[in-house]
Amino acid sequence: MSDRTEGYSEITLDHFEHPRNNGVLENANAVGYMTNPVCGDSLVLMLRIEDDRIVEARWQSDGCAASLAASSLLTEMVGGVSLADASQITREAVVDALGGLPASKLHASVLAADALHHALAEYEKKRES
Numbered sequence: 001m002s003d004r005t006e007g008y009s010e011i012t013l014d015h016f017e018h019p020r021n022n023g024v025l026e027n028a029n030a031v032g033y034m035t036n037p038v039c040g041d042s043l044v045l046m047l048r049i050e051d052d053r054i055v056e057a058r059w060q061s062d063g064c065a066a067s068l069a070a071s072s073l074l075t076e077m078v079g080g081v082s083l084a085d086a087s088q089i090t091r092e093a094v095v096d097a098l099g100g101l102p103a104s105k106l107h108a109s110v111l112a113a114d115a116l117h118h119a120l121a122e123y124e125k126k127r128e129s
Ligand code: FES
Pocket: 036, 038, 039, 040, 041, 063, 064, 065, 066, 067, 107, 108, 111
């Protein structure tokens, strides 16, 4: 294990080494952009929403192992989930699903959860207009 990933859980390492759903979602109808104010890591989360359910999610990120793993795992957490349930996903839920994060990397979960809520808010705004 390198210094960059010391203290990471098996789940976090697995998502870092084998990222899921990475790339561009061409037919996304909700997009969340987020930059972490703590460190500058960034995430673009792309969602395809149909009938109030997230049917597909992809991501592109520029950041550390923890933020890449959190982004990857988040797309698995939201796949097939209703908008109501997705809106309940918290930063803490992302950390728990990752099997925890080293204290110095806890802020990585902020990036993933906030990008999700940004995308959902953008989708609602579009729907209302
Ligand atoms: S260094 Fe990666 S989220 Fe901050």
